[in-house]
Amino acid sequence: MKTRLTLLLLLFVTTVTIGQNKQDKFKISKGTWLLEGDFSINSSNFKITDNPTPNKADRFNFRISPKLGYAVNDNLVLGLGLEYSYSENQYENLYNQEDSSNTYSIAPYIKKFFPITSRFAFHLQGETAFSYSKTNNYDGAGNRVASNGTRSYGISLRPGINYSLSKGVLLEMNFGALSYSHSSQKNDENSSKYVTNNFGFNLSSSSLILGVSILL
Template sequence: MKKLLLITAMTVFSFAHAQKGTILVLGNVGYYSEKRSDSGSSSTQKTFNFSPKVGYQYNDNWTVGVESSIANSKQTYTIGEVKSNNFSVGGFVRYMKPIGGIFSAYADLGTGYQSSDITQINGGMDPFLFESKGSGFYVGVTPALFVNINKGFGLNFNLGSIGYSTLNYSNARSDTQNFNFSFGQAFSIGISKNF
């Protein structure tokens, strides 16, 4: 019985992290919808985002790859709407360490290019159309926990990140520089598979 438990534990541990020479495919998908109705006015907001990653694990702990993100948002008000389209593409490096059983801890360092396109339409007494386009870069570190479900297929859980990003706009809209520290304030679940 002890031998069977030892063999089972070793088998589970061997699948708990990806092996050297494998391809890692993962991503997050998100959707948010909200409707508000106040006295005489109403608003709706819908947001969708998709963030895929593909990497190559060149040894038992290190993975290098490419990442991207697409996010679309639309806010509709009684007299107008605001649409936002955001895109980013870059690279990432991951260090993963098994912590026992089916669990591994990892941290991703990602950096790359990002762009934003915002359109505002006002249909009230003084109608106008305003469009703003910006581009910049981002860099961030995201620690997370990987739970292996079966043969390299698993779930990724993170509780926040730390990052810095810039967006420089081509018109009168103010340029932005953003520092983000969200440990304990954000939560996301992703799916990954090693081939």
């Protein structure tokens, strides 16, 4: 269903393109600043009720990610994204364990816009991301029993489309990515180390990301 919606959206953009004046095209002028931001907060819980042993979990997640870009040429933007996220899990079972993690990320990027109409544009965004995450595990008495640090980096190429809501507001939709990532996790207690490499190509509509940019 989501794939069909994406295809219909692309078909709509193509249809609108045919009826547009070729001289009237989407443009982000050189010298323009672009301010973006993502924010999310979520809490959830689950409980097993048909078990004599209590089993319940409460989860909380928080994420904020501001981005600032600058048009070094018409429709060509260089920028930098920062991100911080926090997550916490509490378990009510035989051990009453708890874990929490903090993640910090930085991601420089380059984005090229390809005009379709006066309001629509296709874009490709290439970025490199570096992040560090620290996870602590606690027992029922609040004592830390384990700690893991994870360092990772990755590169990706993301396609997307844009719609100009007004002169200073841009609606953006990214779908899928061609990406590679590498992560290294180390356990502080026993010095165990785990390394993961991942390569992926995904154009599925299940990975849609919506955002809004303010042009300054």
